[in-house]
Amino acid sequence: MQYQSTRGSAPTLGFEDVTLAGLASDGGLYIPESWPAFTPDQIRALAGLSYVETAVRVMAPFVAGSLSEEELRELCTAAYGRFSHGAVTPLVQLDHQHWLLELFHGPTLAFKDVALQLLGQLFERFLSRRDDHLTIVGATSGDTGSAAIDAVAGRAKIDIFMLHPDGRVSDVQRRQMTTVRAPNVYNIAIDGSFDEAQALVKAMFNDAAFSRRFNLSAVNSINWARLMAQVVYYFYAAVRLGAPERQVAFSVPTGNFGDVFAGYVAAKMGLPVAKLIVATNVNDILHRALSEGDYSQGQVVATATPSMDIQVSSNFERLLFDAGGRDGLALADQMRGFEASRAMRLTNAQREGAAHLFGSARIDADGMTMAMRWAYDGAGQIVDPHSAIGLAAAREAALDPSIPVVTLATAHPAKFRDAVERATGTRPPLPARVGDLFAREESYAKLPGTFDAVTAYVAERATPRA
Numbered sequence: 001m002q003y004q005s006t007r008g009s010a011p012t013l014g015f016e017d018v019t020l021a022g023l024a025s026d027g028g029l030y031i032p033e034s035w036p037a038f039t040p041d042q043i044r045a046l047a048g049l050s051y052v053e054t055a056v057r058v059m060a061p062f063v064a065g066s067l068s069e070e071e072l073r074e075l076c077t078a079a080y081g082r083f084s085h086g087a088v089t090p091l092v093q094l095d096h097q098h099w100l101l102e103l104f105h106g107p108t109l110a111f112k113d114v115a116l117q118l119l120g121q122l123f124e125r126f127l128s129r130r131d132d133h134l135t136i137v138g139a140t141s142g143d144t145g146s147a148a149i150d151a152v153a154g155r156a157k158i159d160i161f162m163l164h165p166d167g168r169v170s171d172v173q174r175r176q177m178t179t180v181r182a183p184n185v186y187n188i189a190i191d192g193s194f195d196e197a198q199a200l201v202k203a204m205f206n207d208a209a210f211s212r213r214f215n216l217s218a219v220n221s222i223n224w225a226r227l228m229a230q231v232v233y234y235f236y237a238a239v240r241l242g243a244p245e246r247q248v249a250f251s252v253p254t255g256n257f258g259d260v261f262a263g264y265v266a267a268k269m270g271l272p273v274a275k276l277i278v279a280t281n282v283n284d285i286l287h288r289a290l291s292e293g294d295y296s297q298g299q300v301v302a303t304a305t306p307s308m309d310i311q312v313s314s315n316f317e318r319l320l321f322d323a324g325g326r327d328g329l330a331l332a333d334q335m336r337g338f339e340a341s342r343a344m345r346l347t348n349a350q351r352e353g354a355a356h357l358f359g360s361a362r363i364d365a366d367g368m369t370m371a372m373r374w375a376y377d378g379a380g381q382i383v384d385p386h387s388a389i390g391l392a393a394a395r396e397a398a399l400d401p402s403i404p405v406v407t408l409a410t411a412h413p414a415k416f417r418d419a420v421e422r423a424t425g426t427r428p429p430l431p432a433r434v435g436d437l438f439a440r441e442e443s444y445a446k447l448p449g450t451f452d453a454v455t456a457y458v459a460e461r462a463t464p465r466a
């Protein structure tokens with residue numbers, strides 16, 4: 001499998017190089033040159049397989065040329081062996097139509113573990129083949145940070161620098177990052193929003209000399225391997241609900257458009273997806289883009305769903321590229337326009353390419369609270385605020401009742417205990433797996449959100465290439 005950049009001028013690479021590179025050298029994102037196609041028989045054959053076996057079948061075409069099937073199986077077994085539920089991503093029924101896909105049974109209690117546990121294994125395997133050291137720079141609005149740190153802490157050939165917006169993540173999220181004691185882990189709270197942190201990370205990649213000197217790599221969903229691993233659970237869930245004979249819809253609480261883009265990939269591969277509902281909080285750039293074609297960045301508003309307080313969704317570029325006809329140079333121009341003016345209109349081709357599969361909804365605080373109460377009172381399920389945004393959008397979509405609607409439950413409710421308690425009156429206990437989180441000492445740097453401050457901090461601590 002070969003990968004091309006969404007901006008049309010970076011070299012085409014294989015899976016191993018794409019994983020280690022993170023972002024393409026022209027500022028674009030890597031995407032497969034074509035989508036592997038699964039026949040209905042191949043989808044039917046996934047019924048009854050374990051999560052690991054499903055993962056091997058779904059991901060094998062994407063890693064071809066870099067990993068044998070046996071190697072992929074070994075890495076998936078190691079990655080998913082750390083999940084606390086035998087099914088890895090179990091389905092829970094809420095009523096005749098609505099289901100939750102629980103993606104939070106990994107070590108850091110959010111869906112990010114599904115991809116990042118595997119990415120940690122992939123980095124280790126690929127680095128063992130070469131004499132090289134990686135410097136990971138990442139941005140987090142709360143969950144990617146802890147999942148990435150857990151996946152790479154203590155690995156000899158990797159340093160990780162994780163930027164989070166100071167004061168804008170939950171206490172549990174912050175502590176899951178800042179209490180990890182490993183010599184290769186550096187946490188940085190920046191004065192600014194997640195979007196600013198993400199822009200700093202991209203700027204570090206786009207500084208060719210800096211990027212080469214420290215051999216930068218990415219753990220955010222700009223890294224293709226993140227999305228590839230997330231495609232698996234769409235297949236796993238849909239097959240359990242009757243695919244390929246039956247269509248299934250998914251509602252996805254969305255911020256950086258990574259999780260829902262993985263659903264788009266599953267549909268492109270042949271999974272019968274009736275609808276992908278993009279559920280945003282009041283930071284609704286994606287809802288406006290999909291419903292009106294207006295992708296213009298507003299001010300980020302802090303909400304009870306901090307992981308989705310995002311106004312520039314990095315993976316939307318992958319959809320614009322694929323749905324809009326795969327013209328990398330035209331998209332590079334369009335993205336340069338957005339970077340200059342912070343606004344753009346989708347082209348007709350991009351809108352039409354997205355319209356048949358995507359729906360969207362903007363859910364405010366009341367909608368989120370009502371969904372949490374509905375799940376709790378009606379089905380005895382405590383859902384976290386992010387998953388509640390997805391659930392509210394799923395119910396609002398009022399799809400044909402014969403189509404099962406799966407809401408992706410992206411975080412464990414204990415990560416957002418205050419918001420859950422406010423909505424349901426119940427305070428979820430922290431699972432034993434996160435141990436004495438509130439007794440451990442924290443360590444992190446506080447920096448202004450400027451390129452110079454952050455690069456100086458990284459340059460002083462990272463391992464330069466020989």
Ligand SMILES: Cc1ncc(COP(=O)(O)O)c(C=O)c1O
Nearest residue numbers: 143254255256257258259307410
């Ligand atoms: C709990 C939670 N839900 C939803 C999202 C949104 O996912 P994505 O950024 O892939 O759209 C995030 C962060 O990305 C998250 O941490």
Ligand SMILES: N[C@@H](CCOP(=O)(O)O)C(=O)O
Nearest residue numbers: 140141142143144220221307
């Ligand atoms: N909500 C995310 C934001 C980063 O998204 P990513 O999927 O691109 O890593 C977080 O938890 O950090």
